[in-house]
Amino acid sequence: MELFELYNVTAAFSGHFHQNLVSKSSFGMDMIITSSLSLLFESTGKPLAFDEPAALGFRIVTVNNDATNGGRGTFQHKFVSL
Numbered sequence: 001m002e003l004f005e006l007y008n009v010t011a012a013f014s015g016h017f018h019q020n021l022v023s024k025s026s027f028g029m030d031m032i033i034t035s036s037l038s039l040l041f042e043s044t045g046k047p048l049a050f051d052e053p054a055a056l057g058f059r060i061v062t063v064n065n066d067a068t069n070g071g072r073g074t075f076q077h078k079f080v081s082l
Contacts (some may be wrong), residue, residue, distance in 0.1 A: 055081040
């Protein structure tokens with residue numbers, strides 16, 4: 001996490017959490033987790049503003065290397081349910 005902050009990483013994408021979750025690190029980096037394609041688990045630890053679907057699917061990420069965001073590139077992501 002220290003290296004992500006040092007190098008101004010905009011977002012970290014991961015998977016295999018068995019949930020869809022979008023959150024932020026303590027320094028504002030987006031942390032986007034996409035569920036597996038096999039099984040979802042329910043969790044009581046979700047943020048109050050949780051808007052990701054409880055569904056199997058995949059995520060499409062578009063990365064823009066325009067660096068107009070204070071020297072950081074921008075991105076958009078969309079979860080697609082199967």
